[in-house]
Amino acid sequence: MGLAMDQHYRPKEIEEKWQKIWEDQNLFKVTEDLERPKYYLLEMFPYPSGKIHMGHVRNYSIGDVIARYKRMRGFNVLHPMGWDAFGMPAENAAIEHGVHPAKWTYENIRTMKNQLKRMGFSYDWDREFATCDVSYYKWEQLFFIKMFEKGLAYKKRSFVNWCEICKTVLANEQVMSDGTCWRGHADDPGVTQKELDQWFFKITDYAEELLKWCDQLPGWPERVLTMQRNWIGKSVGAEIHFPLEHSKEVIKVFTTRQDTVFGATFMSLAPEHPLALSLSKGTAQEEAVKAFVERMKRQDKMKRTAETTEKEGVFTGAYCLNPMTKARMPIFVANFVLMDYGTGAVMAVPTHDQRDFEFAKKYGLPLIVVVQPEGQTLKAETMTEAYEGEGILINSGPFNGMDSIKARERIANYLEENGLGGSRISYRLRDWGISRQRYWGAPIPIIYCERCGTVPVPEKDLPVVLPFNVEITGRGESPLAGLEEFVKTSCPRCGGPGRRETDTMDTFVESSWYFDRFACPDYDQGPLDRKRVDYWMPVDQYIGGIEHAILHLLYSRFFTRVLKEMGWVNVEEPFTNLLTQGMVCKEVYECSRDGYLFPSEVEERENGIRCQKCGGQVSIGRLEKMSKSKKNVVDPEYLVEKYGADTARMFCLFASPPEKDLDWSDQGVEGSARFLNRVWRLFYELHHPLQAVKPLAFGTSLDGDQKSLRQKTHKTIKKVTEDIERFHFNTAISAIMELVNEIYTSPIRDQTDEISRRVIREAIETVVILLSPFVPHFAEELWEALGNQQSILKTRWPDYDPEAILEDEVLIVIQVNGKLRDRMTIPVSYGEEEVKAWALRSERIRRLVEGKEIKRVILVPKKLVNIVC
């Protein structure tokens, strides 16, 4: 039976219709409601770069399923959206196209907001804000001042990471492991070191707590926690003081192997260590040290600290004393010692550290074995590499014969008692450098006064508004520095002339507390309305890309601790559960001559896939994250135009589980579209309308095909509910597909008796409700066609009828010695002995066990019988 013209699935029409209804009725607006349990669902807010991409569609589709599902389950769901709006690209647009960053940003926001609405995501748009709004960043300036007062924000001169493309400083977290900028520039020359006066947040004060609380986040993926733990990099060891010869001064070192201190035969200093130059002064080594330090300074830091770089150094001409043995230890400057880890000085134990071993061999320095491995006798003269394992101490005075692990504790205590150092803990984590030499960011609220020094802008003078009239050239220092009317001010303390700080804050500062602000975006008495923040925080479910595993997620945890200490919030950790979704990937076409190609630029010939431009061989198949530069993007707008938002959402959710990378497939999208059309047709091709049909009551008893369809319906409710709860959206959708297939092939599909119609109605209604979090417009339309007056959003998520899913009969697998040999369908009511007897009665089984002794018969109820013989 054909469909009437108006009964074809037309996504564009129904999507526009329902988006308007949702908006007109304000259906996603929420306020605090103590009657219902709250659920704060948050997806990482986007940077308004221009248009949304598939990564956004995937991220927000996942979030929307949960938001809609939780609402139907009776939760008071906060599902906000806003804009991470400060940052580099806006400034680059200004440089390239002469458009003001503010104009560019707000226009992009308008475009992207429309695109998000077009996808049908259920946000409470009343809470929307952009971090470049003065009403947002002024509170961030207040936080900065409070942190400054507590010593958590401080300025220091140091070597910092400099990105020549961004023309600004980067935090350590923003430098990738290959030494490039986190923004991923096409031709990144690599981050270099620059000595500058910079503002820092004292995240290192929180290293231990941030590490400790990694164990209190069971709702976070293990790999993210591992990355954070690695990044914090805790080492337990000791500090040891080595007195300088002919001086009262000491060189302090940090070591994790204080048990090997008796074997320390020389000392290595970082080239940047202040003692490097001062110790050699006046000695014959002075010139050599100067030259070495200069050479190291010029060398690229990445290269210098690479593991493969040969160890080299230079003698300073000075000596220190081993505090345990009093032995004279020559002091070297060495390329492998880092100034920013530990103390910048390393005691060298060549017998038990491979680097020191290589260094000692190169410069002819003495070796003393102090740890003897169990069952072996190490001799310094014959060693070819350092022994870094545990063992029994020798040549170690009072500690001889002691186990090296135990000796670490004893020696640390000895150091402490004798004023020579003691137990210490060292972290790899460095303070967060937040100064950026850029215009499009929140101004750092600081004034420099010749008389009073560094003075914070008083609270009453906030905000320090980012001036609008500024020339952005992309050359030189921060654009604000050239703006005299901004820079010139008076000192809030003495009234004398003052100059403003012209650096702006790292945009990661804005994203470190936006989730709190969503609880009270309109609040103007302070940054946060404690009452509302306490109601909503913490975020129950946070969803975003794995690329923020350290960056944003660590900063936010730090910021939350600071805000809690200051009494602005009352939570220890901001995000209870974290879901890190995978990337959206697509194959790239690459021509050896013309580089990356669009699919439209290649053609298939007999001799393989060729480049249309040069005719050369094109390599394909490699899956990479969608990016404009790789020419493998799919524009969501095109998808929505061609298939509708529901199909696009459906594909993202069905193709793979959320944590995994999603491999783009045009045919897969077709498949999703086909499924929705199939449901649509099923609905309209029925021989009888369903509007007037009443649903079945719980506990209704049925027989035959009616019973089995009802059973499938309720089993599907159970399965889909469980799958959504554990974020297995792909299997939830496949379960709904199974139900649809079952309805299609059910013999009662077109029967017109009352009960059949009610069973069919229940099955189809269930499909529509279960689909609603995934494809909301589609579901609304069919829901209405079923005769419902109210939006499907107002419907409660169904419960399954426990009676309906009960089976009368069950399929039992029969194994012989663990191998599948037969199956039988038997009534569930059968007892253990009965089932076993039935299994042994099977013709095939009898043949197989004939003449053999049956040793055991194992029964797994409702599953299988295994006959062992």
Add this chain to the structure above:
RNA sequence: GCCGGGGUGGCGAAAUUGGAAUACGCGCGAGACUUAGGAUCUCGUGGUCGAAAGACUGUGCGGGUUCAAAUCCCGCCCUCGGCACCA
């Protein structure tokens, strides 16, 4: 080197607690409907052997535990990600 994730059909994937390996979808094959099909519907689809019934085999590799292993244990290989001359 250390830490973590992963390896299942031609492809995306499923198997929640040790109990039928490959659900669902894509692709492919056959058929139906049709003037036509790139629409739709039905059936088939891990491999080898076989006309078939069926047999053997099969979840990266090699062992082990168990009546029974994709799942647990031991040892490897590959791959992705993080950290790494970190003292």
